[in-house]
Amino acid sequence: MYGGDQMLIWRGFGFLTVVILFGALILTQLAVDALSGEGTYEANPYLYGGFALIVGGIATHLVGHWLDRRSRTRDLVDQATGERFVLQDRNDLFWISMRAWGLVAIAAGSVMFLIGVFEVVRSG
Numbered sequence: 001m002y003g004g005d006q007m008l009i010w011r012g013f014g015f016l017t018v019v020i021l022f023g024a025l026i027l028t029q030l031a032v033d034a035l036s037g038e039g040t041y042e043a044n045p046y047l048y049g050g051f052a053l054i055v056g057g058i059a060t061h062l063v064g065h066w067l068d069r070r071s072r073t074r075d076l077v078d079q080a081t082g083e084r085f086v087l088q089d090r091n092d093l094f095w096i097s098m099r100a101w102g103l104v105a106i107a108a109g110s111v112m113f114l115i116g117v118f119e120v121v122r123s124g
Contacts, residue, residue: 008095009093009094010092010093010094011090011091011092012067012071012089012090012091012092013063013067013091013098014090014091014092014093014097014098015093016060016063016091016098017060017064017093017098017101017102018093020056020059020060020063021053021056021057021060021101021105023056024052024053024055024056024059025049025052025053025056027052028041028048028049028051028052028055029041029048029052032048044116044119044120045116046112046113046115046116046119047112047113047116047117047119047120048116049109049112049116050108050109050110050111050112050113050114050115050116051109051113052109053105053106053108053109053112054105054106054109054110054113055109056105056109057101057102057103057104057105057106057107057108057109058102058106059102060098060099060101060102060105061098061099061101061102061103061106062102063098064091064097064098064099064100064101064102065099067091067098068091068097068099071088071089071090071091072088072089073086073087073088073089074086074087074088075087
């Protein structure tokens with residue numbers, strides 16, 4: 001039952017946006033610390049976190065695109081007016097599609113990554 005006072009947080013598989021992006025951040029931290037030593041990620045979180053958001057954003061965008069291509073569509077016809085409506089499954093988080101969230105993450109990750117690079121250049 002959908003009441004007017006309920007808030008919709010995700011639709012379809014939109015929750016995967018958070019899972020993919022958070023997973024990319026966690027996996028990157030684990031990989032960086034395992035390969036370069038404990039505390040490496042924390043020494044420059046903008047560099048590595050930005051990289052993780054770029055990779056996670058690409059994955060989110062691609063998964064969203066794949067889900068959108070698989071989505072079912074239904075044509076409905078209003079009996080009174082004869083007007084046709086097309087209903088399509090959606091996969092979004094806070095009314096924003098997974099594909100768009102992927103692009104936002106890529107943009108944010110790029111800015112973070114550049115800040116991290118400038119931190120390395122400035123300190124090194």
